[in-house]
Amino acid sequence: MKYLYLLLCLSFSTQAQFVLDKSPNLHGSFSVDSQALCQVAKNTVAYMQQYPEDSFAVHAGNQVIEQATLARVKKTLSYVCQMPLQSLTLDGLKQHFDFYHWLPDKTQANKLAKASDNQVKKRLLTQIPEQQIFLTKYYSKLLKGSEVQTKEFNQALYALPFDEQGLTIEQALQQKDHLTRFKYTRQQIIGGVLNKQKLAKPLVWISEQALHDVLLQGTGVLDVNGKRRYFNVHRNNGINYDYTLGKTEQARYWYFAEVEGVLGYGTDIENKIPIAADVAFAGNVKQLGLGKLFLIQFETSKTPSVHLGVLADQGGAFDNNLFQLDWLKSSYFGWKDYFQANKHFPDYAKAWLLLKKADSK
Structure with missing residues (x-):
């Protein structure tokens, strides 16, 4: 039934959607720097509390998902720092969070692909899978x-x-x-x-x-x-x-x-919010709202891999873009050493928006 629902969503609309996934198929290696994740979460909440008048970023999301109230987003980030280490497992995440599967806005991606003269960018945008987002990486x-x-x-x-x-x-x-x-x-x-x-x-x-x-x-x-x-x-x-x-x-x-x-x-x-490698994303803050907690899952040549991070950054490439996240990696001199360290990561990933369950202690 879950997959029938996803197919129905896709058949009626090619716009981005966040669909409640009651049984997310999570598998593969999962490890997270809990201290770094907690610090980015704290820094993001601090910004949201200090600058509530920033209507560009501090909001629940512009018609993205009704369940993602601003209060619930803040509670989700606060809970990241309260979770016991034994809960930082794939089963623990499913126990404490609701998962909303991100179905990308392929209409906008295809529109940008047609307008681009960059053949690599055109190919990457055109080939975004129906149930995965475009996962780019950025670095200092x-x-x-x-x-x-x-x-x-x-x-x-x-x-x-x-x-x-x-x-x-x-x-x-x-x-x-x-x-x-x-x-x-x-x-x-x-x-x-x-x-x-x-x-x-x-x-x-x-x-x-x-x-x-x-x-x-x-x-x-x-x-x-x-x-x-x-x-x-x-x-x-x-x-x-x-x-x-x-x-x-x-x-x-x-x-x-x-x-x-x-x-x-x-x-x-x-x-500006202090962020850290591997636990922070850049994305469409204007439409998604700052502070969303995302889980990404992808296959690599080595092993399936799962990662957590906070939407704490944005950029000009994300204007009217609900098909992409940019994952913060480490510091590199340039493309060659960045590519050598990250070439095993794919261009696409399954992504879920995580919200703390109301009854999660």
Whole structure:
């Protein structure tokens, strides 16, 4: 009956759905860093409680699932830290949580595939299975760089332009027609307009390829004189991410700030959520709502694998996107070492939204 229900759902609609799965077929290896998961959950709840006015992210989900009230989402995250270790098993999860199987929005994925000239992206979007989501991975970018500009390290991570220092986001938006941040594309900045006119402070100098990578990943990690330093995206130039373009073609550009560690969602650099590898996802926060607990399951060449993580980050690629999650991995210098460490992970995975059962102690 369960599978008949899923087929009926798919036959009537190709939009994303979250279907109650009373008997999730969970199998394979399952291990989770419970301390890291708990910390990300706590950090996310803290943001939700401190910034309830953030209607973009702090909500139960826009027509996603009726059972996911904001109070229940918060209780689910709090319960992650209360669970005894013996309950952190697949059977324990089924005992304490309701599972809602995520059926992806293939209509939107196919629409984006048709519009894209990137053949790899077109193939990946077109081939999303009916009952699995598109699972991408992202990482914090390990950087080689310099405190001064050189021939090799000729692109900067720039701080917020001088004419915007001290302005809140609201104040900046009121003055956007006059501010440096909104005037230039990524290509113009790579061409040197900020440096030539001394419009913003270079925080650190890196290569052009590294710049494209860190603009995509959102966080740069750099060892400078024996000290590890973190740089996170701060505010962008107001140009939307274009899903149909490759990373070097994007006009969107981010200004950076130096921070304490890897950060996820937040309205500004001061309130971004600290996150951790393997237990955090980026996704469509606008429609799903911040703080959703997701379980993913997939087959690898080694063994079936199950993982837990919190929706605590977002990005431009997730606008009107209910077919994808982006899984935070570790820190890498670039695609080659990232790929070597993660090549056994597939492009698609079954995904469930987990909500604490009302009677779970």
